[in-house]
Amino acid sequence: MTGQTGTPGIAARHVCKSFGSHLVLDRVNLTAEEGSILALLGPNGAGKTTMVRILSTLIPADSGSMQIAGHDVVSDPGGVRALIGVTGQFSAVDNLLTGAENLWLMADLRHLGRQAGQRRVAELLEQFDLTDVADKLLSVYSGGMRRRLDLAMTLVGEPRVIFLDEPTNGLDPRSRLTMWEIIRQLASAGATILLTTQYLDEADQLADRIAVLDQGRIVAEGTPAELKSRIPGGHIRLHFAGPDPLRSAAALLPAAAPDWEQLVLQVPADDTVDSLRQLLDELHEARITVERLSIHTPDLDDVFLAVTGSHVTGSHVTGSHVTGSHVTHGHVASRADEHPALQGAAPR
Ligand SMILES: Nc1ncnc2c1ncn2[C@@H]1O[C@H](COP(=O)(O)OP(=O)(O)O)[C@@H](O)[C@H]1O
Ligand SMILES: [Mg+2]
Secondary structure, three states, X not given: XXXXXXXXXXXXXXXXXXEOOEEEEEEEEEEEOOOXXXXXXXXXXXXXXXXXXXHOOOOOOOEEEEXXXXXXXXXXXXXXXXXXXXXXXXXXXXXXXXXXXXXXXXXXXXOOOHHHHHHHHHHHHHXXXXXXXOOOEHHHOOHHHHHHHHHHHHHXXXXXEEEEEOOOOOOOHHHHHHHHHHHHHHHHXXXXXXXXXXXXXXXXXXXXXXXXXXXXXXXXXXXXXXXXXXXXXXXXXXXXXXXXXXXXXXXXXXXXXXEOOOOEEEEEOXXXXXXXXXXXXXXXXXOOOOOEEEEEOOOHHHHHHHHHHHHOOOOOOOOOOOOOOOOOHHHHHHHHHHOHHHOOOOOO
């Protein structure tokens, strides 16, 4: 998406940061066009929060150049702060106040004035579906409501650039979808958004571009589609009851790869209904009985496994990050066997 001004919402080059002897960000480059959503995707400890803290002027980088909507983070931090909203920044929301009162407080801090403040607070309560609980103390808010209030508070000043550090972490699926919808609305209203996430499906769903951060380095960058295209295509896995039908199917489908131990035939295919129907028709005509099948569409999990190589271990990719039930250790191992570039990617 091209911005109105042509100036990127976020531009960072060669950002380095160490804590003591620990190099946490290693020459990180990031660009987000105005009005676009950039996802910074990476496992725990990759350096995502550190990058957000640097770009939002909370901590200094050791080196590198960073501009927010044309304002330099180092030489004009005040100008940057006036433009941005950071969630988590005010997560010390006051439990002894109501949701509306918390928003008032923020409007006051932003010097909105009484009328404009009232209008903005009412708008935000409405937009974030908090009108019904506006006069309730925060102590009765659910996790999703708190997260929405937190985001609403950062939006009081109508920031042009918004940093969302793992905005859906810990939310239930429904609250997560609500948050996604809000994030989309913010971007379509023209805000530039940097979103950090450990959830691959979240980056895929929301982002115009994705930068994959692993141990302080950007290991891949592109549109979700570009990242997915770096991974070999999808396939259908056919599971058989015994070696005989597997042998017949392997003879029928020479492009497919049999796994005699698992009694599985992996057939290269896209995820269209047509290709599935064609495959099933062929098997049916040849009177080959398939016990069950699973469809594997290449997704960001695969990208992550491919680009982060040996760093992908059980501790990095845990159940909650692997979105598809199809990604199992056995599957990843077979991927690594097929594609030398992925050697070492198998979690063990
Ligand atoms: N203030 C700090 N002092 C020392 N080490 C830190 C500090 N902040 C973060 N780190 C370290 O930097 C690395 C990246 O942390 P962080 O940016 O929080 O990662 P992420 O947000 O991707 O989980 C981690 O190894 C973390 O322990
Ligand atoms: Mg973090």
